[in-house]
Amino acid sequence: MAPERADVLALYERYLTCCNEHRVDELGEFVAEQVSGSGPIDGLAAYIDGVRAVCTAFPDYRWQVQQVIIEGDTIAARLTGHGTHSAPFSGIAPTGRRITVQELVVYRVADGKIVHCWGDLFPVVRDALNAPAHTTS
Secondary structure (H helix, E strand, C coil), rough: CCHHHHHHHHHHHHHHHHCCCCCCCHHCCCCEEEEEEECCCCCCHHHHHHHHHHHHHHHCEEEEEEEEEECCCCEEEEEEEEEECCCCCCCCCCCCEEEEEEEEEEEEEEEEEEEEEEHHHHHHHHHHHCCCCCCCC
């Protein structure tokens, strides 16, 4: 039986608040121990490490929901992320640049927790950091 849409949305909103407040050590409240996804290593510890890497490199990073689609146990979210690159990220030295990126993430929920997460955040952020800086005159 698929979870109720309202319950899935409430879980996602609480999860995103936790991420935006950079409370990475509390993500286990929302993410399953055996979570799988787009990273090279599955599991909650690797998941937390990935979110921590973003929050460390971009201390002011915030995710803003643009659109959420929920169907059964699946969440598709289009997010905009904003942050200032202040520490190394994925092998890229701090640039001091403020970036804005669009991210697409698909989650699957079971037993009240995220059990699968596929997203494109790391490549999107790397591309933004490697792009020429925009200047205004």
